[in-house]
Amino acid sequence: MTALSTRGRDDVVSSRPRAARRTARLRESLVGWTFAAPNLVLMTLFLFIPIVWALVISFQETKGFGDPEWVGLGNYVTLVNDGVFWQSLLNTVVFTIVTVPIELIGGLGLAVLLNSVIPARGLFRTMIVMPMVISGVASGMISVILFYQSNGLVNKILQTLGLSPVGWQSEGTPAMISVVITAIWLRLGFNMIIYLAGLQSISPELYEAARIDGASKWQQFRSVTVPLVGPSTFFLLIMNVIASFQVFDLIFVLTGGGPGNSTSVLVTYAYRNGFQIREQGYGAAIGIVILLITLVFTFIQWKTSRTRDLVE
Amino acid sequence: MAETTTLVQAVDTKNLGRRAAARVQRRRQRHTSGRQGIVWRTLVAAVVSLAVIFPLYWMLVVAFSPRGEVFEPGLRLWPSTLTLENFVKVFDRVPVMSWLGNSIVIGVFVTVFTVIVNLLAGYAFARLHFAGRNTIFMLALATMMIPVQAIMVAQFKLVSGLGVYGSYWGVILPGAAAAFGIFLARQFFLGIPDEVIEAARIDGAGHLRIFLQIVLPLCKPLIAVLTLLTLLGSWNDFAWPLIALKDNDLFTLPIGLLYLKNQTSPDYNAIMALALIAVLPMVLLFIFFQRYFVQGFARSGIK
Numbered sequence: 001m002t003a004l005s006t007r008g009r010d011d012v013v014s015s016r017p018r019a020a021r022r023t024a025r026l027r028e029s030l031v032g033w034t035f036a037a038p039n040l041v042l043m044t045l046f047l048f049i050p051i052v053w054a055l056v057i058s059f060q061e062t063k064g065f066g067d068p069e070w071v072g073l074g075n076y077v078t079l080v081n082d083g084v085f086w087q088s089l090l091n092t093v094v095f096t097i098v099t100v101p102i103e104l105i106g107g108l109g110l111a112v113l114l115n116s117v118i119p120a121r122g123l124f125r126t127m128i129v130m131p132m133v134i135s136g137v138a139s140g141m142i143s144v145i146l147f148y149q150s151n152g153l154v155n156k157i158l159q160t161l162g163l164s165p166v167g168w169q170s171e172g173t174p175a176m177i178s179v180v181i182t183a184i185w186l187r188l189g190f191n192m193i194i195y196l197a198g199l200q201s202i203s204p205e206l207y208e209a210a211r212i213d214g215a216s217k218w219q220q221f222r223s224v225t226v227p228l229v230g231p232s233t234f235f236l237l238i239m240n241v242i243a244s245f246q247v248f249d250l251i252f253v254l255t256g257g258g259p260g261n262s263t264s265v266l267v268t269y270a271y272r273n274g275f276q277i278r279e280q281g282y283g284a285a286i287g288i289v290i291l292l293i294t295l296v297f298t299f300i301q302w303k304t305s306r307t308r309d310l311v312e
Numbered sequence: 313m314a315e316t317t318t319l320v321q322a323v324d325t326k327n328l329g330r331r332a333a334a335r336v337q338r339r340r341q342r343h344t345s346g347r348q349g350i351v352w353r354t355l356v357a358a359v360v361s362l363a364v365i366f367p368l369y370w371m372l373v374v375a376f377s378p379r380g381e382v383f384e385p386g387l388r389l390w391p392s393t394l395t396l397e398n399f400v401k402v403f404d405r406v407p408v409m410s411w412l413g414n415s416i417v418i419g420v421f422v423t424v425f426t427v428i429v430n431l432l433a434g435y436a437f438a439r440l441h442f443a444g445r446n447t448i449f450m451l452a453l454a455t456m457m458i459p460v461q462a463i464m465v466a467q468f469k470l471v472s473g474l475g476v477y478g479s480y481w482g483v484i485l486p487g488a489a490a491a492f493g494i495f496l497a498r499q500f501f502l503g504i505p506d507e508v509i510e511a512a513r514i515d516g517a518g519h520l521r522i523f524l525q526i527v528l529p530l531c532k533p534l535i536a537v538l539t540l541l542t543l544l545g546s547w548n549d550f551a552w553p554l555i556a557l558k559d560n561d562l563f564t565l566p567i568g569l570l571y572l573k574n575q576t577s578p579d580y581n582a583i584m585a586l587a588l589i590a591v592l593p594m595v596l597l598f599i600f601f602q603r604y605f606v607q608g609f610a611r612s613g614i615k
Contacts, residue, residue: 025441031519032442039433039494040448042425046467046489047455053466110360118354126602127361130368132609133594135548137566138587141573142367145374145580151383153370160387185364193610246459249550253570267461267551274465275555284465291462298457 051291057284068281075285085286087261088269095176095265096244099183103240104233106184107191112225114192115199125196129189136249139186143254147178172262175255179263182250187243191236198232199225238301245293266290371591374584375399382580398585402572405582408589410561411568415547415590418483418564422546425488427538431531434497435523439509449498452491460486460551468555482556483564487546493538496611500534501527537608540601544594565590 058075062068079085114125131139146153147168155165166174202224210220248267251257257264257272264272267290274283374382375398377391402408436442437449460467467486468477476482504527512522528535550566557563563571569590572583598605 028440028519029442032436032440032445035436035440035519035523036433036442036448039429039452039491042429042485042489043452043455043491046470046486047458047463047491048451050463050466050470051455051458053470054463057465057469113353113357113360116353118350118357120354121357124357124361126599127365129602129606129609130365130595130598133544133548133598133605134368134591135550135566135594137548137550137569138371138591139367141569141583141587142371144573145382145584146367146370148383148580151385153382156385156387185367188364190609193606197610242457246461248459248461249566252550253573267459270461271464271551274468280465280469287462287465291458294457294459294462295454298454301457302453 054284054287054291057281058288060281060284062280071281075282078282079285079289084261084264085269088264088266091176091261091263092245092265095180095183095247096241098180099187099244100237100240102180102184103187103191104236106188107236108195108226108229108233110188110192111195111199112221115196125192128192131186132189134186136186137253139182140250140253143178143182143250147254169255170259172259175259175263179247179251179254182254183244183247186250187240191240194232194236195229198229202228234304235301238297238304242294242297242301245290245297266293368591368595371584371587374581375588377581379579379581398579398581401579402582402585406568406572406586407561408568408586411563411565412589414480414562415564418480418487418553419543419546421480421484422487423539423542425484426490426493426542427535429488430490430493430497430538431528431535432523433494435501435527437494438498438501439527440519449494452494456491456495464551464555467552471556477556478558478562480562483549483553486552486556487549490542490545493542496538496608497531497534499611500531504530533604533607536601536604537611540597540604541608543597544605547594 057068059070059072060068061071061074110128114121114128118124147155149155149165149167149169152168154168159165168174168178206224206228207220210224215223246267247265248271251263251265251268252271255263257268266286270283270286270290272283273279273286373389373391376394376396378393378395378397381388381392433452437445471477471482471486474482476485508526508530509522512526517525547564548566549564550570553564553567554570557567560571565586569583569586572578572586
């Protein structure tokens with residue numbers, strides 16, 4: 001497409017001398033920069049400069065007031081020896097490993113279910129996508145109430161079923177489980193949407209062919225559906241991993257990282273250091289770690305996004 | 313039923329021969345199992361959908377229940393009486409109208425700025441050739457996924473340095489620096505046929521005129537998607553406003569919710585009343601403009 005438009009322009013200007021052509025190209029360059037400028041200025045000011053600045057601050061020690069002190073790699077040395085940092089990283093990884101597969105499988109299952117012909121399909125889809133417009137804070141608040149330890153609804157239902165109530169606030173693992181459930185609730189709809197788009201691009205003839213070969217529904221799912229939504233799965237895998245690595249609002253509201261540090265994750269730990277303990281240099285260093293991890297996954301996504309575009 | 317089947321089968325066998333009859337029977341079975349399948353699938357879909365929507369129902373229940381009722385022993389799935397006392401209390405105790413106003417003002421400004429600058433940049437990246445275009449576009453893409461927590465300390469210092477800490481602008485300006493809209497806009501502009509733009513160029517129209525008079529009228533769906541997604545993102549934004557705002561009166565609704573929760577003995581009924589106020593505008597927008605939301609989610613991959 002780009003090549004086509006370039007040729008078109010050359011045709012228009014080819015009768016003019018070369019100098020005029022160069023002027024035209026310069027002018028287009030100028031116009032291009034002008035169009036992009038407002039966005040670029042904002043991004044430079046509020047993204048690129050802070051990224052560089054964050055790196056600088058991560059080499060300093062500052063309490064927010066007074067002159068910062070250069071400590072070189074000091075913050076990173078602290079980081080390597082900080083048990084809470086490692087626990088936060090581990091929690092982040094565990095949270096990611098638990099949420100992502102459930103989101104993928106749940107999303108695909110729902111997409112297959114709501115891609116088939118059933119009554120009120122549109123309504124069901126709307127209901128499942130609805131949590132996507134609910135803020136992390138509001139979802140967290142609802143979860144606080146649902147998972148309330150003394151006589152919250154979840155515990156009351158467990159008791160009605162003859163089970164013992166769970167210490168959602170006082171014990172680490174249940175606290176993490178409550179965060180995991182809420183996060184999945186928020187993200188299931190997104191996974192379903194992407195998979196629905198993927199499913200709709202599969203030719204019905206493939207299923208017809210599989211049926212004629214005597215494949216059962218499950219075999220059709222395994223050998224037609226799963227491989228052909230592969231690109232969607234990969235895209236979702238990366239997006240889910242990035243989202244899980246960045247879960248902040250929910251944890252901040254629902255558990256605050258506790259009890260102890262059992263639900264502390266990288267982003268909440270960075271916030272705690274930067275703005276609650278006010279070890280800004282250390283908070284910035286954790287930020288740089290988050291930045292690097294995010295860039296790695298963004299890069300993987302970017303490197304592989306071509307295959308997805310081709311399939312779509 | 314079984315008998316009828318055998319009878320029909322016998323007739324089939326006589327008329328069609330053994331193999332054809334088997335085929336017919338298989339088709340019949342599939343038909344009935346298909347109908348049963350629909351019932352089962354509908355049932356599963358209904359149960360899952362209701363489970364997904366249940367927390368929102370619970371928000372309504374708590375918001376309209378008398379104080380503390382949901383935490384009394386005994387399983388109760390709806391309020392004993394519907395009351396508005398939680399709303400009265402929350403309006404009484406905290407500046408709800410200011411918070412709502414702040415969310416609206418910040419949301420509108422962020423959205424207007426973001427959509428305008430993203431449309432312009434998206435057009436430049438899709439349609440104009442300029443030196444350094446690809447490098448800059450890749451840089452913009454690379455920053456798309458970076459969470460605010462990675463750079464918040466520096467952003468905080470920056471916003472303080474610019475003298476906008478604690479004001480609307482401290483939230484609005486960084487909020488409008490997002491890159492995801494560029495990506496969405498560029499995709500859309502690439503899809504516009506070259507002939508449309510070339511024709512206008514031959515007629516002597518400049519780029520600004522082409523953009524305003526020819527391209528913009530073609531991209532109403534894009535503008536709708538961008539507007540809704542940006543507004544949603546700004547409305548629900550939490551981490552950055554939490555850092556950038558300090559006065560109660562300037563809080564947005566999410567920060568207000570946190571403020572209510574951080575009281576010494578939090579009133580969860582009042583919190584749910586406020587949560588309902590915070591959530592309702594986006595739920596309504598979603599119901600009316602679902603198509604655009606879903607398109608946006610699917611294309612941009614945010615959320």
